[in-house]
Amino acid sequence: MDSVPSPDLPDLATLLDAAHVVRIPMRTRFRGLTAREAVVFEGPCGWGEFGAFGEYGDAEASRWLAAGIEAAWWGHPEPVRDSVPVNATVPAVEAARVPEIVARFGGATTAKVKVAERGQRLADDVDRVAAVRDVLGPSGRVRVDANGGWSVDEALEALAALAPYGVEYVEQPCATVEDLARVRVGLARRGIDIPVAADESIRRAEDPERVRDLDAADVMVVKVAPLGGVRAAIEVIDRVGLPAAVSSAIDTSVGIEAGVALAAALPELPFACGLGTVALLAGDVVPTPSVPQDGALPVRGVASLDVDPDLLDRHRAPADRETWWLDRLGRCHALLADGRYP
Missing domain, CATH: 3.30.390.10 (Enolase-like, N-terminal domain)
Incomplete structure (x- = not known):
């Protein structure tokens, strides 16, 4: 890259x-x-x-x-907005813990749910996603993230089971770009309307444009740190040309502000951002952590952080x-x- x-x-x-x-x-x-x-x-x-x-x-x-x-x-580049919408992030916990976790994310109306956790069953994923849907209600948005943990057949089986809960998109269902493309085709043939998002196939790839060239995804998930910075991330977004969802990597508030800077600089921001993960930490380096309020984060800038x-x-x-x-x-x-x- x-x-x-x-x-x-x-x-x-x-x-x-x-x-x-x-x-x-x-x-x-x-x-x-x-x-x-x-x-x-x-x-x-x-x-x-x-x-x-x-x-x-x-x-x-x-x-x-x-x-x-x-x-x-x-x-960082100058922002074009003063706040960014943020999703809740739900780890691979038992369904009973979902309300407690979603409540940490300050009014978020979108949630990303971890699925395909090693040692768990599809039934665990279904229960967790169902619990998130119950918490967010019918108007909330629910996306799932497999971190490349499924085979193509497993992905199609799982997404058929999860589709009734209204999945906004599935993030990295399989590990390879070729398998992402196969999942997209398989979903279309089955009449399952769940877009595919590429994460690792963007941020850990030598050539992220293969995602576009192989019609492997509908959405690209972009993280500032793995791509080398805000400007490098914007460059990748421009090259690949897919709608971008901005996310983070379990950062402190310092790292989160870089993700906020990217989201704030993009001309279009079609998805809530995965930038609320400070809520997963039991501490921070600033007294006013970057946690969402009313489902959004303000654009503070790294110069204003009170570390x-x-x-x-x-x-x-x-x-x-x-x-x-x-x-x-x-x-x-x-x-x-x-x-x-x-």
Whole structure:
């Protein structure tokens, strides 16, 4: 994937001097995590975050660092709106917990529901989606996210069972672009009107345009950090040309503000954004976290974030994890300095 030029990359010493490694517990296990670790740092334009998931290699993680540096050192494009609509995010919990979780998302009328969790059954997914539909009522929007966990046949069976609950779209039902295309065809042949959204096939792909070229999706899910920043994400959206849904990666409020900046800069914003995930954390680095009110987040900008030194100290990662993250930051910075990140 091509990168956006970085003419003013801060030197490593400056970046390390500004870095704070935090570990924040999560309210509910999500994506296999019980705590979220990240590096936050302040630059001349505000705060940035580097929180690439631990299993990602340095080449992929370097894009996340580029996104944080963009926020802190270069700033974001001017917004065209002053707030963005936000969806609730429902992990793979038992149906009885759904009302409690949706209530954390400040009046959101759209919910994204995790499905295809390893070790669970389709019946669990159906019960969870049904519970979300009950909470949101008939006018609410319900989307599901399989994170590539189904085969084509499993996806078609599951979506037939979930269709009666009015699914806005299914996010990444299968792992490959080719299988996404097969699911789209299979749904059409069965008369099931559920659009397909590509997530990993956009943000973790060498050529995200294959999603469009193979007619594999109706919607693209776009996350700032994995794509290398707001400007890089806008570039990908323009190249692929599909309607875009903006989402996040379980960030602190610092990382969420980058996602808000993208959503605020897009000429069209057809979907509620997956930017309410601070509600899944049991802490934050700011005293006024980026959680939705009346189903939306205001556009604050990274320069206005009131990152609290006491919260940075409270959530400081253990020494071994701090060393791990700072070493990783150094390796990823070297890739950016050499112009070698994907």
